[in-house]
Amino acid sequence: MTQFQGVKGTRDIFPDEISRWHYVEGVVHSVAALYGFSEIRTPVFEYTELFQRGIGATTDIVGKEMFTFLPDPNGRSLTLRPEMTAGVMRACLQKNLLSQAPVHKLWYISDLFRKERPQAGRQRQFTQFGAELLGVSNPAAVAEVLTFMMQVFETLGLHGLRLRINSLGDLDDRARYREALRAYFQPYEADLDESSKERLEKNPLRILDSKNPALQEMITGAPRLYHSLKPESVAEFEQVLAYLDDRQIAYNVDHLLVRGLDYYCHTAFEVTSSELGAQDAIGGGGRYDGLARELGASADLPAVGFAVGMERLMIVMEKQGLFATLNPHGPLVSVVIQQKELAGHAMQVAFHLRKAGIKTEIDLAERSMKAQMRDANRMGSAYALFVGQSEFESGIYALKNLVTSEQTSLDLDAIIEVLREPAARESLRP
RNA sequence: GUGAUUGUAGCUCAGGUGGUUAGAGCGCCAGGUUGUGGCCCUGGAGGUCGGGGGUUCGAGUCCCCUCAUUCACCCCA
Incomplete structure (x- = not known):
């Protein structure tokens, strides 16, 4: 690699x-x-x-x-x-x-x-x-x-x-306690591990959170900080x-x-x-x-x-499964392009939808309709809007609800109206 | 810094004691359906087997080195 x-x-x-x-x-x-x-x-x-x-x-x-x-x-x-x-x-x-x-x-x-x-x-x-x-x-x-x-x-x-x-x-409490700890551990110095020996000098309190099992007994027997307060x-x-x-x-x-x-x-x-x-x-x-x-x-x-x-x-x-409900919604609509010659027009349609505040996806890679539809489904689009030759000529677009599979034909203004209605959002999928 | 662990396709992993063209599932792409998704079927692309060296007629497989991963120690969030 x-x-x-x-x-x-x-x-x-x-x-x-x-x-x-x-x-x-x-x-x-x-x-x-x-x-x-x-x-x-x-x-x-x-x-x-x-x-x-x-x-x-x-x-x-x-x-x-x-x-x-x-x-x-x-x-x-x-x-x-x-x-x-x-x-x-x-x-x-x-x-x-x-x-x-x-x-x-x-x-x-x-x-x-x-x-x-x-x-x-x-x-x-x-x-x-x-x-x-x-x-x-x-x-x-x-x-x-x-x-x-x-x-x-x-x-x-x-x-x-x-x-x-x-x-x-x-500070006073701790200074007192430091000395008490030194006095306690000093006689055992030979039994301490390397890092604990060093701490005995610099900061004996830290010996207390050692996880070394060999030291546990010694540690539980040590004087309590509490008693120095x-x-x-x-x-x-x-x-x-x-x-x-x-x-x-x-x-x-x-x-x-x-x-x-x-x-x-x-x-x-x-x-x-x-x-x-x-x-x-x-x-x-x-x-x-x-x-x-x-x-x-x-x-x-x-x-x-x-x-x-x-x-x-x-x-x-x-x-603990606390992210389970965190599924962001997919796009509201995917614009599906029938043939690449219509891509420019389709992008105009997407632009208008987005200007109207509608979450819109569009294929940028000139992929097949099958691939575009598969993506729309995978991303969780609620609707697909088809841009083909007849739509281009008539200005009437096919709009398919991807949940119910119902399809209608409307002009762009009417489609925007539909997608803006709260009911459209009911088809939103994670 | 120390110890152990694992490294094979985009992902998850198979590949007894070395033996021809290295596999599966999922994913990806295409077709079946020449203007329409999920399910199904068919096909396809994709691999310097982490890297280097060695042993051998022959290494994904054995040995050494190296890099990376993961877990643990130390300590901390």
């Missing part, structure tokens, strides 16, 4: 799939509007340092998954965005948005890039929608964002999702849970949930589906009050957000 091939980990979306995207995107749009979030779009690439600072230099994303390049020998290093939050925060700080109003509610749907080996539910270019709420991150704000996300899932009809939630505390942190977390209870959103508190991005603090959450295979996270998020300062702001900026993987969401929807 010497032909060109799409880049590893990328995917083409063809017309047979696009209606699914339109549908899901439409639901996201409308739920965002219900919650009063406005859309933001930011560039696909940023200076590399933005992600190093924002996401954290020790994270896997920054350490080994970024597409980084130099635009020219003297230029600054650039990186294709591996997530949205850092870019959105950068944009808002750059414009000094928070000086215009104290709270901003933003949402996005954007393509992201991560240089990982592709597998089920994982691509190198993928799409996330998500929201960022800037200016408040109290329990009400956390609940707002979580409820927004869950309402999208509910509107789409997903079931069997699992929401896990945890509190990571504030100061009372205010605990109270905040319980307020979030109380809001979820009020809204009858089911969740599991998971004390081992840490998540791989450094900027999270206090509440962190993740939604998983058992329909997904190994990569089972469909969405996640949390609070990230410290990110703004990390990016150069003079103070912390309260912030909460979530992100949902569109492709994974759509895998689950497919498995």
Whole structure:
């Protein structure tokens, strides 16, 4: 195979799939509007340092998954965005948005890039929608964002999702906990695997989400982050849970949930589906009050957000049969040309129909009538309009209803009248 | 980056222990119906068997290398 091939980990979306995207995107749009979030779009690439600072230099994303390049020998290093939050925060700080109003509610749907080996539910270019709420991150704000996300899932009809939630505390809480964890794991250092040894130094919390079965016993015996939280942190977390209870959103508190991005603090959450295979996270998020300062702001900026993987969401929807009713209508009428000498006239007819607002198909490849009719049938046209010698001479066209097979002869104005009537649309087929 | 898996027609796949012109179903095109679709019948087009090298009289089949795919690890959406 010497032909060109799409880049590893990328995917083409063809017309047979696009209606699914339109549908899901439409639901996201409308739920965002219900919650009063406005859309933001930011560039696909940023200076590399933005992600190093924002996401954290020790994270896997920054350490080994970024597409980084130099635009020219003297230029600054650039990186294709591996997530949205850092870019959105950068944009808002750059414009000094928070000086215009104290709270901003933003949402996005954007393509992201991560240089990982592709597998089920994982691509190198993928799409996330998500929201960022800037200016408040109290329990009400956390609940707002979580409820927004869950309402999208509910509107789409997903079931069997699992929401896990945890509190990571504030910086002090975590510093205390880091030391407690180090103290606990240190004696077992020889038993740890390579990556866990490294984490013991850099970020011991991440040892907790290791899936290595050999470590599970050690991990379940580890001290709980929860016990390192100061009372205010605990109270905040319980307020979030109380809001979820009020809204009858089911969740599991998971004390081992840490998540791989450094900027999270206090509440962190993740939604998983058992329909997904190994990569089972469909969405996640949390609070990230410290990110703004990390990016150069003079103070912390309260912030909460979530992100949902569109492709994974759509895998689950497919498995749950949630696209079954999504059949776009075919054309209302196909213009069928008897002989190629009449093609010019037939195209004029099609042009008039389209000007009149009627969805019209016409063969452009000089194919046989049989082929044109077969196509009309396959595309789901409700009607066929024949253009032959006698039609050309008389201006009276044969119009066939392809569902009932009834055929009448009318002039073009009368045909337009017929096709404009609501009854014509009853013959529309998927 | 590591491990395993699979690569034969547009698609889904057959092709024991190597043996002549590599097959099927679906799809596509044409005809049966010289101005009319779906169903049916007939015919046709379409393959460097992922690529390269090797063993052999002979390789889709065996060996090596390589590329790609898929799944999993790591981690994440």
